[in-house]
Amino acid sequence: MSNELCPVCGFPIEGFSDVPLAESFFICSCCGFEFGFDDGVNGDNYESYRDRWIANGCQWWNKREAPPKGWNPVSQLRNIGVG
Numbered sequence: 001m002s003n004e005l006c007p008v009c010g011f012p013i014e015g016f017s018d019v020p021l022a023e024s025f026f027i028c029s030c031c032g033f034e035f036g037f038d039d040g041v042n043g044d045n046y047e048s049y050r051d052r053w054i055a056n057g058c059q060w061w062n063k064r065e066a067p068p069k070g071w072n073p074v075s076q077l078r079n080i081g082v083g
């Protein structure tokens, strides 16, 4: 397991050692992007999804899990070179 950043929103996510993120069907708790779905049949890509997420006010996606203390979507986006 390795930690990597969500390519959409920059939120740290748990990587999968044996499955590429793009095929993992992992859903980012922060932006809600589902890898292998939203970038597949849904016709989105990281950029288009991210633009919409930002336009909607960078809302935390996972209703069952609170965002981490001090969560800051703006500095998080900077970590992946956005903003």
Ligand SMILES: [Zn+2]
Pocket: 006, 007, 008, 009, 010, 011, 028, 029, 030, 031, 032, 033
């Ligand atoms: Zn994300």
